[in-house]
Amino acid sequence: MCAMEDAMSAESLPAKIPEQVSVARVGKSRPAPVWVRMWRSRISYLMLAPFLLPFFIFIIFPLFQSATVSLFDYSAVATDTADFVGLDNFIHLISLEVRELPPLFDEASNERMFQCGRNRLPESEVAAWEAEEGRACAPAFVRSRDVLSEGFGEWRTFSLFGTQYVLGATDARFYTALMNTFVFAFWTVLLRIILGLMVALILRKQTRANYVLRMIFFLPSVTASIAVTVVWGWIFKGQPYGLINYLLMQTGVVTSPISFLNDAAWTMPILILMTVWGGIGYNMILFLAGLQNINAELYEVAAIDGAGPWARFSRITFPLLRPTMLYVLITSIIGAFQVFEIVYILFAGSEGIGGVLDSGLTVVPYLYDQGFRLFNMGYASAIAWILFIIIFALTLVNLRVGRANEAY
Amino acid sequence: MLALFALTVSVPAFAQGANITIWFTGDDTGAAIMQEVAQGWAEQTGNTVSVSAVSWGDAYATALAAVADGSGADIIVGGMSWGISLGQLGGMVDLGAQFPDQVAQIEEQSTPAFWDSIVTPAGQVFYLPYNLDLMLMYYVPGAFEAAGVSVPTTWEEMAVAADAGLLGGQSWGNASWVGFQSILGQAGASWYADDCSAAAINSDEGRLALEQFAAQYDSLGFPAEQVPVSDAFATGAHAYVIDGEWTATGINAAHPELEGQWDVTTLPAGPAGFTAFLGGKGMGILSYSPNIEAAMDLMMYLSTPEAAQMTAELNLANANSIFVPPQPANYQFILGGENVAAAIAAQLEDVSAPPNCPGWEESNADVELVLQSVLFEEMDFQDALDEIEAILNQGLADFS
Numbered sequence: 160m161c162a163m164e165d166a167m168s169a170e171s172l173p174a175k176i177p178e179q180v181s182v183a184r185v186g187k188s189r190p191a192p193v194w195v196r197m198w199r200s201r202i203s204y205l206m207l208a209p210f211l212l213p214f215f216i217f218i219i220f221p222l223f224q225s226a227t228v229s230l231f232d233y234s235a236v237a238t239d240t241a242d243f244v245g246l247d248n249f250i251h252l253i254s255l256e257v258r259e260l261p262p263l264f265d266e267a268s269n270e271r272m273f274q275c276g277r278n279r280l281p282e283s284e285v286a287a288w289e290a291e292e293g294r295a296c297a298p299a300f301v302r303s304r305d306v307l308s309e310g311f312g313e314w315r316t317f318s319l320f321g322t323q324y325v326l327g328a329t330d331a332r333f334y335t336a337l338m339n340t341f342v343f344a345f346w347t348v349l350l351r352i353i354l355g356l357m358v359a360l361i362l363r364k365q366t367r368a369n370y371v372l373r374m375i376f377f378l379p380s381v382t383a384s385i386a387v388t389v390v391w392g393w394i395f396k397g398q399p400y401g402l403i404n405y406l407l408m409q410t411g412v413v414t415s416p417i418s419f420l421n422d423a424a425w426t427m428p429i430l431i432l433m434t435v436w437g438g439i440g441y442n443m444i445l446f447l448a449g450l451q452n453i454n455a456e457l458y459e460v461a462a463i464d465g466a467g468p469w470a471r472f473s474r475i476t477f478p479l480l481r482p483t484m485l486y487v488l489i490t491s492i493i494g495a496f497q498v499f500e501i502v503y504i505l506f507a508g509s510e511g512i513g514g515v516l517d518s519g520l521t522v523v524p525y526l527y528d529q530g531f532r533l534f535n536m537g538y539a540s541a542i543a544w545i546l547f548i549i550i551f552a553l554t555l556v557n558l559r560v561g562r563a564n565e566a567y
Numbered sequence: 568m569l570a571l572f573a574l575t576v577s578v579p580a581f582a583q584g585a586n587i588t589i590w591f592t593g594d595d596t597g598a599a600i601m602q603e604v605a606q607g608w609a610e611q612t613g614n615t616v617s618v619s620a621v622s623w624g625d626a627y628a629t630a631l632a633a634v635a636d637g638s639g640a641d642i643i644v645g646g647m648s649w650g651i652s653l654g655q656l657g658g659m660v661d662l663g664a665q666f667p668d669q670v671a672q673i674e675e676q677s678t679p680a681f682w683d684s685i686v687t688p689a690g691q692v693f694y695l696p697y698n699l700d701l702m703l704m705y706y707v708p709g710a711f712e713a714a715g716v717s718v719p720t721t722w723e724e725m726a727v728a729a730d731a732g733l734l735g736g737q738s739w740g741n742a743s744w745v746g747f748q749s750i751l752g753q754a755g756a757s758w759y760a761d762d763c764s765a766a767a768i769n770s771d772e773g774r775l776a777l778e779q780f781a782a783q784y785d786s787l788g789f790p791a792e793q794v795p796v797s798d799a800f801a802t803g804a805h806a807y808v809i810d811g812e813w814t815a816t817g818i819n820a821a822h823p824e825l826e827g828q829w830d831v832t833t834l835p836a837g838p839a840g841f842t843a844f845l846g847g848k849g850m851g852i853l854s855y856s857p858n859i860e861a862a863m864d865l866m867m868y869l870s871t872p873e874a875a876q877m878t879a880e881l882n883l884a885n886a887n888s889i890f891v892p893p894q895p896a897n898y899q900f901i902l903g904g905e906n907v908a909a910a911i912a913a914q915l916e917d918v919s920a921p922p923n924c925p926g927w928e929e930s931n932a933d934v935e936l937v938l939q940s941v942l943f944e945e946m947d948f949q950d951a952l953d954e955i956e957a958i959l960n961q962g963l964a965d966f967s
Contacts, residue, residue, distance in 0.1 A: 397792035
């Protein structure tokens with residue numbers, strides 16, 4: 160392999176020499192002013208105009224407009240009352256603080272208090288309650304609201320070395336949405352890549368059966384996502400006639416229906432399942448295209464050298480698929496962070512835009528809620544920019560890691 | 568002299584030949600019905616009207632974009648809270664300031680709960696009522712007869728029904744502030760003080776409401792998810808379901824076998840009454856409209872008994888839906904069957920619309936999270952009341 164690359168480099172070397180000399184010569188002369196160079200290239204610019212004009216009008220201008228709006232308390236309706244607030248929107252979005260939650264004691268008896276269901280009981284009454292209810296009480300702590308600074312609300316509580324803490328945020332819903340988005344992105348990207356690659360490897364051979372199977376796997380990618388989401392909604396309906404519940408009840412797995420879409424524990428797994436199901440086929444096609452570009456002779460040579468299936472995959476297939484993998488990874492991350500329609504369709508009913516307890520709330524639906532329900536356009540723009548920064552950073556990391564691992 | 572006076576009264580105060588555009592939030596059939604009703608006004612005045620439908624999901628953003636751009640429809644017919652929110656941003660005409668006599672006349676005729684909800688605490692009127700939506704209780708009489716218990720008319724009877732294995736459910740307003748507001752009224756509590764000076768929910772009545780709300784999902788068998796009435800009855804999963812009046816005409820259409828098997832009545836009563844949540848649509852004039860006078864005249868026309876009757880008849884005939892006029896004098900035009908009309912009329916005696924206090928729109932998502940924490944995470948009742956009170960007071964402070 161290395162010898163072959165050296166040979167190729169040697170072949171291309173003579174062609175590069177004159178070009179390098181030419182560049183060096185130009186570098187010594189004084190370049191013409193920008194406007195002169197632009198004038199000389201006016202025909203090129205004119206021919207580029209059909210692309211450049213819409214690009215500036217529909218991409219660059221809205222981008223800068225959004226950046227400007229994010230610095231204002233701006234409603235889009237009352238344009239005359241837009242106040243410049245600087246970075247306040249961003250600060251309000253990301254501000255966090257940690258406070259210790261002291262244990263709670265009964266004021267009269269000074270007994271330690273416990274939370275038993277919805278009741279707060281002194282320690283002396285806990286055993287009786289637990290025996291009657293058949294479940295455990297938890298130690299009660301001072302309320303988060305009583306220890307957090309003004310303007311901060313509870314986002315999470317956690318225990319560290321036996322001490323209870325509260326993580327407060329000025330916009331706890333944003334952090335909920337952000338955390339949900341990260342969880343959603345992690346699992347959907349991972350599963351779509353692994354399963355997409357597996358299916359591509361299985362269906363790699365050019366047979367009629369594989370063509371049919373590829374088409375079947377790809378179908379969800381070309382089906383209208385709104386229609387598919389509605390169907391998923393029916394599948395997971397929390398009624399005895401919801402498809403999954405019907406099967407579970409008929410087979411005796413459960414006796415009463417599970418409220419899949421209104422149970423915070425189920426919401427995210429269902430969103431992930433729906434997205435993975437819809438995205439495997441698309442990734443499969445990309446991986447298949449990548450696999451077609453791998454020279455079959457490499458496998459033959461490896462087989463002659465005694466390489467087994469795993470060695471062939473790990474030493475040939477996987478490294479040579481890296482450019483495809485990088486593309487799939489980046490586009491999947493971008494897509495996952497921008498998830499909107501499935502959340503909106505499944506949950507934007509009367510229980511709130513993010514479902515019960517915001518368990519399905521992701522960043523873009525939250526942005527929509529702020530911008531188009533509450534008219535906080537400045538705030539919504541700030542959310543959009545934070546999302547952009549996160550996606551941009553993740554893309555840069557991926558590109559850097561991808562390049563660092565380029566071995567072929 | 569008298570003839571001259573009559574002439575000045577009958578001549579509209581606006582130029583003829585105006586084209587009034589209405590954005591109707593809903594489907595094409597609803598828009599077509601309004602177009603047909605408004606045609607009567609167009610013929611009387613020599614103007615034209617064009618009504619187009621805008622979906623619920625898009626209407627609010629469409630109105631926002633129109634106001635920002637300064638062009639679009641003259642009138643928007645949409646969600647009842649939109650008048651105040653768009654109006655306070657300068658997007659709607661203050662009808663109370665510009666047409667005090669007509670607005671006073673409409674106020675006098677309107678359902679008080681709805682009117683109170685669309686007027687700002689400062690007395691600004693950006694909206695006139697268009698129609699009402701309200702919660703009712705649908706039930707299967709046979710199920711109660713078979714179990715030997717009465718159809719629940721009180722909270723206590725709901726518990727008796729649950730003990731007999733007859734479970735309830737909720738569709739509209741499930742696990743949300745919308746559903747809770749009915750119970751809040753039944754318990755005799757309210758979100759805010761009457762003058763919107765402070766939150767008023769942190770009271771004994773508020774706690775009672777919260778306990779009943781939690782009991783629905785704990786012991787009364789309400790599932791966490793919305794329960795579609797027709798499916799629930801067809802499968803026998805629920806004996807009674809709380810939903811909007813619009814469901815009444817759809818049950819038999821979805822499941823013909825249910826015809827004659829179900830009935831509808833008012834919500835079960837708490838200690839203070841059988842309050843039901845009241846929603847509906849309002850109509851207002853967008854601030855940039857060049858036809859404000861004509862648009863107001865058209866809205867007045869749409870508020871007449873003739874228009875209400877025609878709208879009700881066309882809704883039933885063309886859309887199989889029930890139109891509930893927002894004027895008690897026009898309740899007589901409610902169609903959809905005797906039992907349905909009677910239940911609607913009875914329920915309208917005790918209804919409660921969303922609060923009109925500053926910050927409510929911005930606060931209700933956070934309030935809903937607290938309510939859901941009570942239902943699904945066993946949040947302490949008093950903690951929840953304290954939390955909701957703090958949220959509402961913060962909203963008042965931020966947006967007053």
